[in-house]
Amino acid sequence: MGRLDGKVCVITGASAGIGRATVLLFAQEGAKVMAAARRKEQLEELVKECEGLPGEVDYCVTDVGDAASDANLIKAAVERFGRLDIAVNNAGVMDDNTAIADMSDEMLQKVFQINTFGLMYCLREECKQFLAQGDGGVIVNICSVGATHQTAGAAYCASKGAVLSVTKNTAYMYKDAEIRCNALSPGGVVTDIPLVMPPADEFGFSRTSELLNFSGELAMPEDLADAILFLASDQSRYINGVELKCDGGWTSF
Template identity: 35%
Template sequence: MILQDKVALVTGGTSGIGRATAIAYAQQQAKVVVVGRRMDEGEETVRLIKEADGEAIFVQADVTKEADVKAMVDKAVSVFGRLDIAFNNAGTVGENSSLIEQTEAEYDRTMNVNVKGVWLSMKYEIAQMLKQGSGAIVNTSSGAGVVAVPTQSLYTASKHAIVGLTKAAALQYAKAGIRINVVAPAAIETDMFEAATGGQDEVKAYITGLHPIGRIGTPLEVANAVLFLSSDLASFVTGETLMVDGGYVAQ
């Protein structure tokens, strides 16, 4: 098992990519700290892990609040003794609208969840990993972190920011034994995708057609990429953006 005896933290672990990755970590024998705002969904992720003979706890936290982020890392260390891996996955799509129609409140919400949340998470995760002399962090960006989506200007900006933040942090802490990378999915079968498309079949069909591979992805396919970046299989990989996009960006 590639993560045996490791302690892994997953933000946004209540559904979708976060839940799939939390379960995948546990299947590789990591102890998992599931983090999210929704208690019922978070406890369900923990239940699914325990059903498969894994070990996990749930920590309710909002990644836009510094006290919550500090508490989630402190809880991981108090329960499991250390923090080896962090998957900073909590995020929001924001609104599909023209730039001139977007509001200050939408800007604040999108940037706070997607960028501030990743920055705060890394701030406390890295502080713990420095004490240990090692660690691996994976941040969730998007295809929109590499190319632009014209109807999602704020989302595009926030996901580009995650890539830049990751590169800078990766360079700063490379010699400290901490690797920091980005996973960048395109459209994935999640509740967030349903919300973004409004559940409209014609919109789903259009988005599916944008992917050269001929379909959208699954949460497990993203989880497998995160597993690689989190493990020693990627021991010489840092500051990189791994596309999991069915060829979307290549075109």
């Protein structure tokens, strides 16, 4: 028996990195997964790769920064699989490590549009669906150690700080509706993020890179997927409104 047998899940940022590894693990554990990201070809490849696993995987091309696209994602998941049980809000982008004085409007808007507004648009649609169903639901918001430690620039760290706040707010507001909402904060993970992030600002990076000395060995996306599975499954049934750091002890100093 899989740990997510028959559970209907939405996972954003599913085309690469942590999101992709989570789709594969959830399908292995018997879930019905609606995988969401912007890149259709990568999603199609992922669906093919999941064929033969115990669960079922379909995809919905989604730009999380667009509220209408997020509403469409939840609608598509419910139309395809009949309901929603679990949501993993994972899509996110890095900034260029700039401190506030040098931060551009463009960077602030881009990072908040995806990491904060995008996650909150998804969260809103997911909670509406859970409340309409009336039998609870589980949310895992992918945050970052940057929410509490200065591992990136002002825009990224603040965008993830807001993710932590809205996680706790949601857990509190809907406690009696049995909607669990937790945050999972990765440390350093081997994904595309370093490849797609903008060139680092010299001053900002000189500050954030001091912390890299404490990071130790980087995690693989599969290490994060295991922790996400724990927060998504009934094994964490009494855990609500917390931030679970999955950083190998990086921020334990």
